[in-house]
Amino acid sequence: MAVAIQDIQNWSAVGTKDAMARTYAAVQLAIEASDELKKHNIEIFLQGSYANATNIRGDSDVDVVVMLKSSWVADKTHLTASEKQAYDNDHHTASYGPKELRHDIINALNAYFGTDRVEPRNKAIRVNKKDSYVDADVVPAVQHRLYTKYDSITKGRFVEGTKLHPPKGHPIVNFPKIHKMNGESKNAQTRNNFKPAVRQLKQLKRRAVQSGRVDAKKAPGYLVECMTYNAPDSLFVDDHHGRLMELLKWLMSADFSTFMAADSIHELFRTDPGNFQADEAKQMIFQLADEVTE
Secondary structure: OOOOOHHHOOOOOOOOOHHHHHHHHHHHHHHOOOHHHHHOEEEEEEEEEHHHOOOOOOOOEEEEEEEEEEEEEEOOOOOHHHHHHHHHHHHHOOOOOHHHHHHHHHHHHHHHHHHOEEEOOOOOOOOHHOOEEEOOEEEEEEEEEEEOOOOOOOOOOEEEEEEEOOOOOEEEEOOOOHHHHHHHHHHHHHOOOOOHHHHHHHHHHHHHHHHOOHHHHOOHHHHHHHHHHOOHHOOOOOHHHHHHHHHHHHHHHOOHHHEEEOOOEOOOOOOOOOOOOOOHHHHHHHHHHHHHHH
16 A cells, blocks of 8 residues: 555654663763773763664664773774874773773673663673663774874874674774764755655655565665765755655665765775665665555
8 A cells, every 4th residue: 555645744753762862861870880981981972863863753772882982993094104103103002992891881781770681792782671761782882093194293183983893793893973973964955854854764664664575684774874865965855755756766766886874984885884785775775665656
């Protein structure tokens, strides 16, 4: 059955934030109460749909990054040989790193929430919800510095990201703060129509998952948001139905090989850590179009 125009309009609304805000505040308190973590420069912040205001009704978790900043990982690939040497002369290997950080975060969460609610996973540490809260994925990360310049006087310039070292698998680098900043800029450039459009497409994807057209594992909200980010600003019109139709039409014919992630650093279908496949994403878009009309 085709999607009703009223549903398309309703899909643009942001999801509830109260339970997410309570959950985020509780995780902050847990981390800040840790005597071990107090010894280090730690920053706590949100990433994902809640942070980017693209969450929809029914989103069931919140992503909280706990980032170590007193030591970091340096990406020196863009530096000259002399700049790399200067950096190496100025720095040494830190004694407190990803393993120690993860250990201390788990202990802090166990102490605050109880071991029955804390579930260490490979990429994140899940804090299972209770009434009036949502699940939290707490991500232990080390600051990632993508250096663009370095000298011993200024200590260089870098783009800040996060680096996750899961117990199993390869390290994962993301740039959530840049993603958020770019999304806010895109939203302003489109007269506040970008984020509602993302929410519409995410709601449409949810419906397509429920109908069996789309595999949820191959169509995460992050992918939908990044694909929408690549659409021309002119498509983000004020009409809810017209905007969704124009975006789907454009995505069905777009060249995905040129797509960037919303952080403007990763190529969405080449270097993004999500390992997304362009042919699968294209198929998903056609399935979303079918979901709207059939």
